[in-house]
Amino acid sequence: MVTQQPVIAYVGLGSNLGDRKAHLFTALSLLTETDGVRVLQTSSFLENPAVGGPTDSPPFLNGVVEIETTIGPHALLQRLMEIEQALGRQRRVKWEPRVIDLDILLFGEQIISSDDLVIPHPLMHERRFVLEPLAEIAPNATHPVLQMTAKGLLESI
Numbered sequence: 001m002v003t004q005q006p007v008i009a010y011v012g013l014g015s016n017l018g019d020r021k022a023h024l025f026t027a028l029s030l031l032t033e034t035d036g037v038r039v040l041q042t043s044s045f046l047e048n049p050a051v052g053g054p055t056d057s058p059p060f061l062n063g064v065v066e067i068e069t070t071i072g073p074h075a076l077l078q079r080l081m082e083i084e085q086a087l088g089r090q091r092r093v094k095w096e097p098r099v100i101d102l103d104i105l106l107f108g109e110q111i112i113s114s115d116d117l118v119i120p121h122p123l124m125h126e127r128r129f130v131l132e133p134l135a136e137i138a139p140n141a142t143h144p145v146l147q148m149t150a151k152g153l154l155e156s157i
Helices: 020-032 073-086 130-138 148-155
Strands: 003-013 035-040 046-048 061-072 103-108
Touching: 003 020, 003 073, 003 130, 020 035, 020 061, 020 073, 046 073, 046 130, 061 130, 073 103, 130 148
Parallel strands: none
Antiparallel strands: 003 061, 003 103, 035 061, 046 061
């Protein structure tokens, strides 16, 4: 699905299994090869403890990528899931350790709440491992529900 105008979107990346940095770079490479997606900038990768999963989960390497896209949010979600699958992600248990995790954080100013997609990401405003890399590359990116910038959200946690 192609949108009328290009949209700026932010995608969170994470990995806590295997060669985490290689998995993140491979996911970025595959995203770059996607028709209708142009990677504009990528944050630093930050190591963070796993949140919400088993207590013995290995730490994550997390980052955020800013893209310009002419595909719609559901098509982008589908592409992110294809990339996860290509890298060996298996969805068995919520918040289990994973080779790759790709999440749409923001998609322009859109607010979406459907069975398969919620934008803005419903937990992004509570997660330092999302807000730090987002604020690094886009401090003024605005959460369309909370009407706060990434920098402001980071400062509030």
